[in-house]
Amino acid sequence: MPVRVYSNPLKVVRTQFITIDLSVARSDESIWSGYGRALSVIRVGTGEFTLKVIRLDGSEESYTQSDLISGMVFENSFMELKVTNSAQAGVTNPIIAVDYEVV
Numbered sequence: 001m002p003v004r005v006y007s008n009p010l011k012v013v014r015t016q017f018i019t020i021d022l023s024v025a026r027s028d029e030s031i032w033s034g035y036g037r038a039l040s041v042i043r044v045g046t047g048e049f050t051l052k053v054i055r056l057d058g059s060e061e062s063y064t065q066s067d068l069i070s071g072m073v074f075e076n077s078f079m080e081l082k083v084t085n086s087a088q089a090g091v092t093n094p095i096i097a098v099d100y101e102v103v
Contacts, residue, residue: 012102013037018081020094022047025087036078038099041068047091054080065094 018031022045039053044065051068053061056077081098 013099014102016098016100017042018096018098020045020049020051020083020085020096022049022085022088022091022093026083026085028052028082028084030080031083032081032098033079034098035101035103036081036098037075037101039074039078039081040097040099041070041072042095042097043092044068044070045092045094047085047088047093049083049085049094051096052082052084053078054082068094 016032020031047065049065051063053063053074053076055061056079081096
């Protein structure tokens with residue numbers, strides 16, 4: 001997948017695209033960690049899953065596929081993303097994009 005790169009004299013922000021493979025069952029499995037600046041929902045897909053966002057202060061927010069809309073952007077800083085889902089065949093996988101700061 002392509003990587004977008006933004007920069008200014010103080011920091012570099014990159015974007016990582018993540019396809020969540022719903023054919024594999026997960027229970028609160030970490031799919032990304034670092035210093036996230038923004039989270040974009042590129043495609044929600046057709047399967048069922050829960051996405052947990054761990055904030056810098058340790059607080060957590062959980063979203064099911066019903067809470068998300070393709071094109072939605074969250075611009076709050078976070079440090080980890082976790083997913084829970086059952087193994088599902090024949091569904092369209094969700095795709096998210098994480099803008100993260102390179103330190």
